[in-house]
Amino acid sequence: MKCRFLLLAFAMVGGLSAATPPAKVTFYRDIAPIVYANCAPCHRPGESGPFSLLSYEDVKHHALQIADVTRTRFMPPWLPEPGHGDFAEERRLTTEQIALIQAWVKQGAPAGSSAHAPAPPKFSSEWQLGPPDLIVHAAQPYQLPPDGGEVFWNFIMPVPVSTVKWVKAIEVRPGTARVFHHANVIVDRSRSARRQETKPGFGFAGMDLSVEEETFDPDGHFLSWKPGSEPVIEPDGMAWRADPGMDLILNVHLRPTGKPETIAPEIGLYFTDKPQTKFPMLVQLEHDLAIDIPPGDKDFLVSDDFRVPIDLNVLTIYPHAHYAGKLMEGYATLPDGTRKWLIRIPNWDLSWQGVYRLKEPMFLPHGTVVSMRYHYDNSADNPRNPSHPPQRMTFGNNATNEMGHLWLQVLPVEEGDQRAILQESLMRQRLDKYPADFSANYNIGDLLLTKGDAAGAIPYFERAATVSPSSVVAATEWGIALLTAGRVPEAEEQFKRALVADPQYTNARFGLASVEAGSGRFEAAASDFQAVLKDRPDDAKATQHYGEVLIMWGDELANSDDPATLDRAVTHYREALAYRPSDADLHTTLGIVLARSHKFNQAQVQFQVALSIDPNFQPARDALAKLQQVTRKLIEK
Numbered sequence: 001m002k003c004r005f006l007l008l009a010f011a012m013v014g015g016l017s018a019a020t021p022p023a024k025v026t027f028y029r030d031i032a033p034i035v036y037a038n039c040a041p042c043h044r045p046g047e048s049g050p051f052s053l054l055s056y057e058d059v060k061h062h063a064l065q066i067a068d069v070t071r072t073r074f075m076p077p078w079l080p081e082p083g084h085g086d087f088a089e090e091r092r093l094t095t096e097q098i099a100l101i102q103a104w105v106k107q108g109a110p111a112g113s114s115a116h117a118p119a120p121p122k123f124s125s126e127w128q129l130g131p132p133d134l135i136v137h138a139a140q141p142y143q144l145p146p147d148g149g150e151v152f153w154n155f156i157m158p159v160p161v162s163t164v165k166w167v168k169a170i171e172v173r174p175g176t177a178r179v180f181h182h183a184n185v186i187v188d189r190s191r192s193a194r195r196q197e198t199k200p201g202f203g204f205a206g207m208d209l210s211v212e213e214e215t216f217d218p219d220g221h222f223l224s225w226k227p228g229s230e231p232v233i234e235p236d237g238m239a240w241r242a243d244p245g246m247d248l249i250l251n252v253h254l255r256p257t258g259k260p261e262t263i264a265p266e267i268g269l270y271f272t273d274k275p276q277t278k279f280p281m282l283v284q285l286e287h288d289l290a291i292d293i294p295p296g297d298k299d300f301l302v303s304d305d306f307r308v309p310i311d312l313n314v315l316t317i318y319p320h321a322h323y324a325g326k327l328m329e330g331y332a333t334l335p336d337g338t339r340k341w342l343i344r345i346p347n348w349d350l351s352w353q354g355v356y357r358l359k360e361p362m363f364l365p366h367g368t369v370v371s372m373r374y375h376y377d378n379s380a381d382n383p384r385n386p387s388h389p390p391q392r393m394t395f396g397n398n399a400t401n402e403m404g405h406l407w408l409q410v411l412p413v414e415e416g417d418q419r420a421i422l423q424e425s426l427m428r429q430r431l432d433k434y435p436a437d438f439s440a441n442y443n444i445g446d447l448l449l450t451k452g453d454a455a456g457a458i459p460y461f462e463r464a465a466t467v468s469p470s471s472v473v474a475a476t477e478w479g480i481a482l483l484t485a486g487r488v489p490e491a492e493e494q495f496k497r498a499l500v501a502d503p504q505y506t507n508a509r510f511g512l513a514s515v516e517a518g519s520g521r522f523e524a525a526a527s528d529f530q531a532v533l534k535d536r537p538d539d540a541k542a543t544q545h546y547g548e549v550l551i552m553w554g555d556e557l558a559n560s561d562d563p564a565t566l567d568r569a570v571t572h573y574r575e576a577l578a579y580r581p582s583d584a585d586l587h588t589t590l591g592i593v594l595a596r597s598h599k600f601n602q603a604q605v606q607f608q609v610a611l612s613i614d615p616n617f618q619p620a621r622d623a624l625a626k627l628q629q630v631t632r633k634l635i636e637k
Contacts (some may be wrong), residue, residue: 026112034097035059036121038068038076040606044123044229047177049228052118060109067105070098076364084344085317087356089230093492126172128232132268134161136248138635139201141264144179144254149462151254155203156193157267167271168230172225172250174265177492181253181273182353184224187240188247192473195502208445218278222318222355222409224313224624232357233270242269267466278411279316281419283365283426285330285372285406287433288395293324293378293402295390300324300376301405301574309425310418313361316409317343322402323350323384324393327375335367342408344369357570371523372406377455420447438467442474445481454484472498477509483515488591491515501616510542517545551586558593566597584610588620596625603627 019288025031035053043049052058059066069075070093078092093101102112137157170405174180186193196204221240234240246608250265293300319328325348334339343356364370378390386399393402412418422445445460461478468474479494492515498508512530528548534543552573557569571589580586591606604627611618 010036012191021104022100024110025045025100025107026110026200027059027104028112028114028118030100030112031059032120033118033376034093034101036118038093039089041119041123041230047227055361056111057435060111063105063109065102070101071224073098074185077307077349078299079345079349079352080356081344081346081349084341085356086359089357089361100335109419109620110496110605120363127173127268129169129171129233129268129270131270132171134165134269136160136266136269137266138203138250141205141262142203142254144263145256146259146261150181151203151205151256152192153203153254153263154395155198155250155252155265156188156201157248157250159242159248159269161244162240163244165242165269165271166240167242167269167274168234168274169270170223171231171268171270172265173226173268174227174263174338174574176261176263177227179254179257179263180227181255181351182224182226183250183252183265185225186249186251187223187473188249189243189245190473191245191247193247193249195470195472218410220282222316222407224318228534229354231270233595236272238280239272239274239276241276242271246612260348279419280409283370283408285408286404288403289434291376291393291395291402291404293376293386293393295392296379298328298377298379298381298609300374300378302374302376304372304406306370306426306429308313308364308366308370309421311364311366311413312410312422313410313413314342314358314410315361316355316357317408318355318405318409319343319345320353320403320405320407321348321350323386323399324376324378324402325350325374325404326381326382328406329371329373329390330371331371332362333369333371335365339517340364342406350392363413364410371584372404374404376402376404413584420450420521421499421538424448436467436472438474441467442471442477445477448519449477449481454481457481458485458487467537470501472502472505472508475501476511477503479508483511486513488518502633504535506532509535513549514545517549517552520552520556522549522556525549526553535570542581547576550576550579551589554589554593558589558596563597566593569593570597582613584613584617584620585614588617590621591620591627593609595623595630600627600631 022030024608038252039053043051043053045052045290051062053062066075066371073093076091076093082092085187113277136157138157140154142155144151170185172185173182174183181599194200196206198204221234222429228621248267250267252265253262254265257493283306285306287302287304288304289527319330321328328343328345328348330359332342337632340360378385378391378393379390380390391400393400394403395403412422423443427440427443430437431444435438441460442464445457445464448457448460458478458481461474461481465471465474465478475494479491480499482494483491494510495512495515498505499512509528510532513525516525516528518576526546528550529542531541533546552568554572554576557565557572560566570590570593573586573593576585577586577590586608589605591603591610594603594606604624607620607627610617612623
């Protein structure tokens with residue numbers, strides 16, 4: 001009796017089927033709808049599946065194989081365990097569907113009447129969402145060698161927009177789908193990834209990619225793609241911002257095919273006129289430095305926990321490990337002790353990793369503890385182990401290394417400074433694990449500087465710049481914090497350090513120009529502000545400061561009695577007026593210097609312009625009256 005009960009329980013969870021299929025199962029009536037919905041998206045020409053499953057002949061030819069892989073739930077690939085997270089787009093066969101396939105194969109895979117045939121699926125060889133609003137490309141393709149190990153490559157794709165656009169969806173067209181394992185899209189608004197290229201336009205190698213942002217603007221979207229996936233359209237209010245001058249980085253995982261391949265992917269962007277009003281964030285659990293798995297260890301545990309500092313909703317879940325991953329669990333323990341499962345994967349397979357979107361947001365109140373428990377098998381019994389015999393595994397990006405990350409896309413329930421609170425809590429926990437971590441130090445420094453605590457931000461930026469001496473962003477932000485705190489010589493040193501690393505880095509140039517202006521080095525400041533405006537002609541703050549420098553430079557020269565020096569002052573005032581044409585005080589000052597140079601007619605024009613701007617501007621009235629007195633005396637003589 002006990003054995004019969006166990007067999008029934010096993011059947012109910014999918015190992016066997018307790019469902020009773022019809023007496024006669026046919027392809028067109030029973031099997032085609034299953035195959036077309038669950039198999040054909042990948043098993044068709046040009047996609048990643050090794051053979052096509054679009055016709056009866058195709059499916060019958062692979063019938064035994066299909067029966068085997070569906071019975072064991074190896075196909076269609078869906079890793080999460082039922083009852084441990086309710087996900088949209090779930091690609092899992094029901095026990096009834098599996099029973100139908102088994103019965104059909106046992107009955108000899110009959111076709112049945114084509115009158116029962118559903119319409120075969122239509123797949124566009126073009127864009128799935130229709131023509132994109134914008135298509136971006138890499139400057140150069142990547143030449144994948146015919147053999148060797150897996151390749152991780154980054155394509156830099158400029159986004160040629162002149163105004164802010166709101167992106168509701170992206171679609172990746174790989175060009176050569178069979179070589180792609182997966183791809184991620186990273187938004188790089190500061191174009192910092194370009195500094196990793198050895199040759200402009202050719203991209204660069206690497207898997208664990210992060211970009212340096214100049215302001216607090218944390219990542220909030222999983223922009224990922226894998227063969228057979230459908231584009232995700234963000235709900236209203238969740239579109240992300242595309243800025244003029246930004247890049248997209250396509251981070252791809254490639255597998256050689258035995259012959260040379262030219263990889264030239266492209267990304268389609270779909271815009272909406274509904275701007276972003278909801279601002280999700282990505283929360284990462286990990287403990288990478290704890291990964292040191294001895295050979296032969298069949299159950300190595302990596303864990304991490306994070307206490308949620310605000311009320312939030314979980315929208316999407318993305319687990320990640322490499323080939324030794326086995327059992328992967330993510331769950332939340334509420335303040336009352338209740339456990340909510342985020343995800344549980346009992347048989348991890350890197351080949352089928354994915355981003356899992358919840359059907360409904362999961363509410364986690366303030367004080368909830370989110371936990372990650374990942375188990376690894378580095379023994380010879382693990383068929384996916386990349387090393388034979390097993391070797392020691394440590395953290396790293398290569399296939400023979402391991403990783404363990406649990407990413408959550410979350411949305412704060414309340415508006416205001418909730419994202420900053422969450423970001424600071426995440427970064428401080430990271431610093432507890434990794435005191436020398438660049439991103440944690442930099443982000444806390446950025447948050448403190450944004451709050452107005454420049455003195456508190458300085459040591460964090462200093463540590464970030466020490467950890468990454470080549471980071472122009474860290475050096476520049478350190479300089480801004482020092483300048484804000486009044487430590488001007490030290491600030492200048494950091495701006496110059498950044499410009500040595502990247503002479504084109506405009507933010508550092510702006511900071512240096514500000515230091516020079518404050519120190520009375522007007523000629524140098526004017527030159528550097530001009531360089532800023534050449535790169536960012538619409539920068540209102542740089543325009544204002546450049547005008548102020550020209551005025552201060554003119555004021556300094558205007559104290560002279562030398563006619564040539566006064567002419568230089570006039571030149572600077574006139575140039576400043578191009579940036580501040582409605583400044584009555586500047587017109588008046590220029591008029592006074594012209595009068596001192598005995599250019600009375602020109603001076604009178606400036607006073608009159610000043611009064612046309614502000615009829616009640618008394619300095620212009622006084623200067624004009626005095627000029628009229630002087631000119632009358634000259635006439636009388």
